[in-house]
Amino acid sequence: MGVFRMPSLGSDMESATLDEWLVQPGDRVTRGDVIAVVETQKGAIEIEVYETGTVTELTAQIGAELPVGAPLAMIAVEGEEVPEPKAEPEQPAAVEAAAEQPVVEMPVAPAGGMPGGGVVASPVARVRAQALGVDLATLTGTGPGGAVVLADVEGAAPAAEAQAKAPRRRGLDLNEMRKAIANAMSRANREIPHFYLSQTVDISPATGFLASYNADRPPAERLLLGALLLRAAVGAAQAVPQLNGQYEDGFHPSKAVNIGVAVALRGGGLVAPALIDADRMTVPQIMAGMRDLVSRARAGRLRNSEMTQGTLTVSALGETGPEAMAGVIFPPQVALLGIGAPQLRPWVVDAEVIPRQVITVTLAADHRVADGRIAAKFMTVFEDLISSPERL
Amino acid sequence: MTPNEIRTAFLEELVTVAPDLDPMTVGESDHIQDDLELDSMDVLNLVTALHDRLGVNIPEVDYPHIATLGQAVEYLGQMIARKQG
Numbered sequence: 001m002g003v004f005r006m007p008s009l010g011s012d013m014e015s016a017t018l019d020e021w022l023v024q025p026g027d028r029v030t031r032g033d034v035i036a037v038v039e040t041q042k043g044a045i046e047i048e049v050y051e052t053g054t055v056t057e058l059t060a061q062i063g064a065e066l067p068v069g070a071p072l073a074m075i076a077v078e079g080e081e082v083p084e085p086k087a088e089p090e091q092p093a094a095v096e097a098a099a100e101q102p103v104v105e106m107p108v109a110p111a112g113g114m115p116g117g118g119v120v121a122s123p124v125a126r127v128r129a130q131a132l133g134v135d136l137a138t139l140t141g142t143g144p145g146g147a148v149v150l151a152d153v154e155g156a157a158p159a160a161e162a163q164a165k166a167p168r169r170r171g172l173d174l175n176e177m178r179k180a181i182a183n184a185m186s187r188a189n190r191e192i193p194h195f196y197l198s199q200t201v202d203i204s205p206a207t208g209f210l211a212s213y214n215a216d217r218p219p220a221e222r223l224l225l226g227a228l229l230l231r232a233a234v235g236a237a238q239a240v241p242q243l244n245g246q247y248e249d250g251f252h253p254s255k256a257v258n259i260g261v262a263v264a265l266r267g268g269g270l271v272a273p274a275l276i277d278a279d280r281m282t283v284p285q286i287m288a289g290m291r292d293l294v295s296r297a298r299a300g301r302l303r304n305s306e307m308t309q310g311t312l313t314v315s316a317l318g319e320t321g322p323e324a325m326a327g328v329i330f331p332p333q334v335a336l337l338g339i340g341a342p343q344l345r346p347w348v349v350d351a352e353v354i355p356r357q358v359i360t361v362t363l364a365a366d367h368r369v370a371d372g373r374i375a376a377k378f379m380t381v382f383e384d385l386i387s388s389p390e391r392l
Numbered sequence: 393m394t395p396n397e398i399r400t401a402f403l404e405e406l407v408t409v410a411p412d413l414d415p416m417t418v419g420e421s422d423h424i425q426d427d428l429e430l431d432s433m434d435v436l437n438l439v440t441a442l443h444d445r446l447g448v449n450i451p452e453v454d455y456p457h458i459a460t461l462g463q464a465v466e467y468l469g470q471m472i473a474r475k476q477g
Contacts, residue, residue: 214452215451215452218443219436219439219443219449219450220443222436222452224432224433224436225432264431266410266411267412291433291436291437294433295437318431318432319431319432320425320426
């Protein structure tokens with residue numbers, strides 16, 4: 001019998017609120033299935049199971065704030081005898097009681113029920129709305145598909161009520177996200193001896209390739225420059241394994257390249273989920289993966305593997321703005337590639353000065369694991385790849 | 393389609409891409425990137441949604457023609473008329 005526990009969703013996460021179960025006792029699950037949704041400082045995160053078997057019991061209740069490692073469910077692994085499934089979650093575990101969450105004592109809406117008058121809302125938002133006396137039908141949902149999420153309910157609660165209940169966590173709360181970013185970046189600055197290498201690269205081969213590739217394709221199949229830059233970074237990470245991995249009591253290189261993509265959220269905030277196994281993807285697959293990741297990051301619907309298994313992150317400033325960015329490494333990774341906005345500059349080609357679109361890429365690397373020579377190799381491979389995009 | 397129907401379609405797809413925007417406050421000449429802060433991924437998603445909804449395939453070289461609400465209504469109107477003609 002395996003105990004399914006609240007996973008760590010980053011080095012600075014201490015707890016998360018259980019928002020939704022996507023399985024019932026008796027359901028078969030396969031490694032990698034998303035079985036629950038929790039709300040964290042960085043929004044709602046889908047939690048995957050790491051075992052294959054049968055869910056026998058859901059021990060954690062919706063609405064409970066649970067520390068990392070707290071038991072959530074029991075799973076009988078393959079070949080094990082499956083006891084009679086228990087239909088309802090048991091009494092809240094000790095950790096929940098200690099968290100002083102009034103919401104855990106509220107009746108939980110039955111699955112599939114719409115007590116909010118047909119309003120689509122997350123279960124935790126529903127419970128909270130009842131506790132605060134907020135009518136769900138009066139709210140505009142900001143969750144996936146316009147669903148009302150916890151933050152919407154708390155945003156609508158009278159200010160005095162909200163203050164009385166403070167402090168507590170919310171859905172996509174930008175103040176909480178700011179704290180999470182502050183913690184991760186402070187740790188990076190404290191622990192990682194950064195050094196930087198910069199290189200300015202002519203991107204006219206890449207933009208020319210994109211123009212002809214996209215010309216006769218419908219919008220759904222078009223590529224963005226970002227996909228080529230990401231593919232080039234993946235290629236460089238494959239060529240320089242000393243910079244691709246995680247640092248936990250020493251450096252552990254990763255065979256797979258799970259390339260982190262820094263995604264700015266409209267209204268503020270930043271998340272850097274990883275595109276898992278990007279080394280096995282073609283450029284169109286990377287484009288599709290990036291599109292999916294960005295839309296889910298903005299909807300607040302990422303998976304725990306994407307939040308924790310990144311091996312090297314790319315952060316790009318976009319199409320307009322400053323020409324270079326020396327970034328802060330996202331721990332426990334050991335390198336971050338900052339890409340400035342494209343600029344039109346005089347450039348020497350075949351002994352002549354001509355105007356060219358160029359970008360400046362700046363690699364931040366961890367001096368505990370790498371030296372300048374290794375970082376230089378990464379930059380050389382990156383430049384070679386982005387200069388001949390047909391090879392990507 | 394009337395210009396008003398095109399305007400409604402454009403605004404609806406715009407706020408799907410950028411849910412924090414209030415369609416009532418989007419001005420005729422607000423630039424979707426410089427003023428409304430859409431990035432290249434947002435623009436591509438908008439163009440994809442307009443393709444699905446209106447059947448108009450906007451080539452990359454024409455992206456400047458949908459840079460504002462006012463320009464987009466005019467450009468999309470021409471493209472729809474051309475398609476029907």
